[in-house]
Amino acid sequence: MTPQDIQKYGDELYEAFATRKTVAPLTDRVPGITIDDAYRIQERMVFRRLKAGETIVGKKIGVTSKVMQDMVGVTQPDFGQLTSAMAYSEGQDLPLGGMIQPKAEAEVAFVLKRDLNGPGITATDVILATDYVVPCFEIVDSRITDWKIKIQDTIADNASCGVYLLGSAKKKLSELDLNLAGMVLEKNGQLFSTAAGAAVQGGPVNAVVWLANTLGALGLPFKAGEVILSGSQSTLVSIAPGDTLNCIVGGLGACRINFTAGAA
Numbered sequence: 003m004t005p006q007d008i009q010k011y012g013d014e015l016y017e018a019f020a021t022r023k024t025v026a027p028l029t030d031r032v033p034g035i036t037i038d039d040a041y042r043i044q045e046r047m048v049f050r051r052l053k054a055g056e057t058i059v060g061k062k063i064g065v066t067s068k069v070m071q072d073m074v075g076v077t078q079p080d081f082g083q084l085t086s087a088m089a090y091s092e093g094q095d096l097p098l099g100g101m102i103q104p105k106a107e108a109e110v111a112f113v114l115k116r117d118l119n120g121p122g123i124t125a126t127d128v129i130l131a132t133d134y135v136v137p138c139f140e141i142v143d144s145r146i147t148d149w150k151i152k153i154q155d156t157i158a159d160n161a162s163c164g165v166y167l168l169g170s171a172k173k174k175l176s177e178l179d180l181n182l183a184g185m186v187l188e189k190n191g192q193l194f195s196t197a198a199g200a201a202v203q204g205g206p207v208n209a210v211v212w213l214a215n216t217l218g219a220l221g222l223p224f225k226a227g228e229v230i231l232s233g234s235q236s237t238l239v240s241i242a243p244g245d246t247l248n249c250i251v252g253g254l255g256a257c258r259i260n261f262t263a264g265a266a
Contacts (some may be wrong), residue, residue: 003032003038011138012046015159018054020048022102029152037080040157047160048083056085060229061217062140064161065153070192080153081213082161084229090167090259098243099265101143104164106241106259107234108187108249110180110206111138111168116226120218128210129175131224135206137169137249138256140231148175166231171255175232178253181205186236188248197235206232 010029018025028035028043052058065238089180090096098104110217115133143164146155187194214224224230239247243263250256 003035003042004108006034006040006044007043009186009230011044011158013050014060015047015145016050017045018102019051022080022100023145024102024147027146027150027152027155028158029154034203035154036179037154037157042156043158044082044160047158048085051087057085058083058228059089060084061087061213061224062161062163062166062231063213063233064142069201079209079212079220079233080157080161081216082157082163084163086164086229088163088165090165090228091260092167092170094167095260095262096141096165096167097264098141098241099152099263100140103144104141104143104150104241106203106236106239106247107140107142108185108199108232108236108239108247108257109140110136110232110254111136111166112206112210112230114224114226114228114230117128118214119216122216122222123211125211128207128214132175132210134172134174135178135254136172137178137238137251137254138166138231139247139249139257139259140164140166140234141241150199166229167257168229169255169257171257173197173254175207180207180254183252183254186250187236188250189239190246194239195236209233 016035064080112135113133114131117129118131141164143163145159187199241261245261248258
């Protein structure tokens, strides 16, 4: 794709985000679009958000489960960039009025105390660089009509980033085994799904290793203080104003989120 094409589609996705409207899948309109093209479009879309006053506060790993990988036809994850406007903390109601077609995922977030500069990062490096982990919710939101996405579509759309909410329960990685830790997700007080950390790339730490090395090869380091969303351990949850979700991670704690109809 030409630089002009990259800018065109990145601006289109930014405008879709800003106006809360969807666009047709890029993979239907741009024959031969590659994953590299998609990441360049993502870069342009995120640039527009930064130009509007947001800042980068972390990264997310997407398409980590086999179900999602089968859905978009790939065998490896993707990534997106988290901005300051996406961040919520437990205790805050999360308004859905500013989103288009949101769905929720439950996962574990890593908060770094030191930089991680790949490639060559190992699991030990991730453990040493992590200040603590927390249970969290990511609310994904696609600017692609009816979620009709292939991997290039979701990557270009900043890995379908919406917003995220960090729980208040914190633990050091040395205090638990995330691979074996079970996660229970409840919706409106009823059991919705169960999972274990090993469902995410063999474990959340492994997912962060993959991302650190992938970003490092692109010259993008993780910075101390950044948040890393390690990938969904739940299936996608349809949500609406008035819904409440609660996830419990064994050995770590719980995180609760309430959805309202207002705008952010």
